[in-house]
Amino acid sequence: MRLGYKIAKRFLKSNLGQTFFIILGIAIGVSVQIFIGSLIQGLQKSLIDKTIGNSPQITITSLTDDKRILDYDKMIADIKTVDSSIDKVSIASDNAAFLEYGSNSQSLLVRGFNIEDANKIYNFIDRLKEGTYPQKENEIILGIDLKDEYGMKLNDTVKITTPNQKIMNCKVVGFYDLNVASVNKSWAITTLETSQNMFDTNNSVTSIEIQVNSNSTFIADQIGVKISDKLNNSSIKVDNWKAQNAQLLSGLQGQSISSIMIQVFVLISVVLGIASVLAITVMQKSRQIGILKAMGIRNSTTSYIFLFEGLILGFFGAVLGIAFGLGLSFAFTKFAIGPDGAPVVALYISYPFIAGSGLIAIASSLLAAFIPAIRSSKLNPIDIIRNN
Template identity: 50%
Template sequence: MRLAFKIAVRFLKYTKVQTIIIFLGIAVGVSIQVFIGTLIEGVQNNLINKTIGSSSQITIASKNDDKAIASWESKVTKIKELKNEVKGISAAADFPAFVKIYGKEKTYPILLRGFNFEDADTIYKINNNIIYGKEPEFDNEVLMGTDLQKESGAKLGDTVTIFTPQGIKRDVIITGFYDLKSSNINKSWILTTMKTVQDTFNFGDKATSIEMQVKDVFNVDGVLTDIKDKLKDNNLKITNWKETNASLLSALSGHTVSSVMIQVFVLISVILGIASVLAITVLQKSKQIGILKAMGIKDRISSLIFLAEGLILGVIGSIMGILLGLTWMYFFTRFARNQDGTPIISLYVNYKFIMFSALIAVLSACIAAIIPAKNSSRLDPVDVIRNG
């Protein structure tokens, strides 16, 4: 193998221009794979982050008439045992209500949501999205969304009144304003402590939902099954983000299919290019191969020469392609930007995907060298030397 490798290197050095063209061909093919794959993965991550990245990906609710979950703490404890699958979990108590701003005649429909904010921050990143003010620390303190604040004219420190459908009134103090990047949420959610909601709506110590995020959003069905096995409660309804985001799931699937198709066609073109060039090389080097065989080189070694050429071309071409693809992606994220200066698509480097692309390219180059290798082993040294 060492002899075949040395001869392959000499053959490649002898035809430098041809070798460089092959390297570039492989590099361009691999760079397209890396660029397209990285770009689509970046698009998918952006879509996921904007739609479900800061929201509940699995939600547990009650099938009972009161819509309340009893002993929710024990259920949360059981789910936390799935620490390799669940990365954030928060119980919530919420109920529709109305809010009236002091000095205003109009009332606004809202959803009063009570959290343990430390837990809720693992999902909604509330603390990071407070525009001004702070999270509620005591009962009767609330956060209001920026859209509702603009519409109602509420100010920090204002006392507002919550009206329930049962006719209960409760005065609460605004401690801050948040922006969760969703107009519907910013306009309808008023956030407070769980105890405030529980006392206002006479829930006792019950919750209305248990929300969570998972480590692998595409494995959410498997996590949901594990949760059902853990809880074993037929009175609970468990849903996931796929059920409420069918259009998003369809878009992600479409991206994946298109990416795979592009990469397959690129691989086919790379294989055909390498095979055709190496086949021509066999004809060009037939006299040298004949002389080598006459000197005692076996057919197996002559075949290994071209397999070694394919391996060298694949490895060096793949390295060049990875560097070229990442360079393209870097400049794309540098120049394709939103009006606020942030990248339209964030650079997301999946090292496993890149190494997989490189491995496929190397294997493709080796496969492309099989036919030329077989042709070289069939050459008769006497005929080659006699006929030139």
């Protein structure tokens, strides 16, 4: 085997130009794989973060006529024991109301939270543009779009009318921006106690909202089933983001499939290129191989020569390709930027994916060398020497 390795190195060094272009071809294939794969994964991660990164991934609502959930403390205690990937749990009391400010009026969704728990999901505090979060009774925060539309200011008082014609004056203590115009114009966020008192709902909520850790985002539906089985309550409904965002999920799956197809065809072209070049090398080196066999080298050793060639070419091609791929991905984030100067798609580096791409390139190169290796082992030294 060692002799086969030494001869393989000598063969590769004897035609450095050809060796360089084979390595370059492999490197380009690997770099395309890494760039396309990283781009698609970065795009998907960005879409997921923007869509559900700061929102619940599992939501429990009531199927009763009043849409209220009682005894939610016990439910939360049970939920936290279902799966270790359950990261954040929050409760919400949502009610439709009517907002009046000066001569302006509109419908509104009043959302009451335990602010500290809800902030872990929605990140309200970091998204406050002005003021602070509600801490006392009858304090609310509104969206920045509503502020701009009506010309509101901090500490202004707004009138909120409930469906039961109950009127409450609330103090605006802050303005948030959740980067969704419809939300910024329609949500009034307050404390759980304020919402319950405003709508006379006593100690009840309308939903329990759950977020799982980032590694479990795509199995939120399975975790939702576990939660449903654990609670075993026919008066509630357990929903998940995958069911609520079927079109987004379909788009992500389409992106993944197209990325895999591109990578497969690039890999096939690399394998065919290596196999054809090594097959030609067998013909070019047939005289040397014949002489070596006449000197007593076994057929297995001649096979090792080309297997080692494939391994060496694949290794250096993979290393160079990883460097090219990372460089291309980094350059893309610097040149493809949005109006705010941020990258259109953030740089996403998955070390397992990059290592996997390199190993696949090496394995493919080794596979491509099998046919030339078998062919070389079948060469008859007498025929070769006679014909040359």
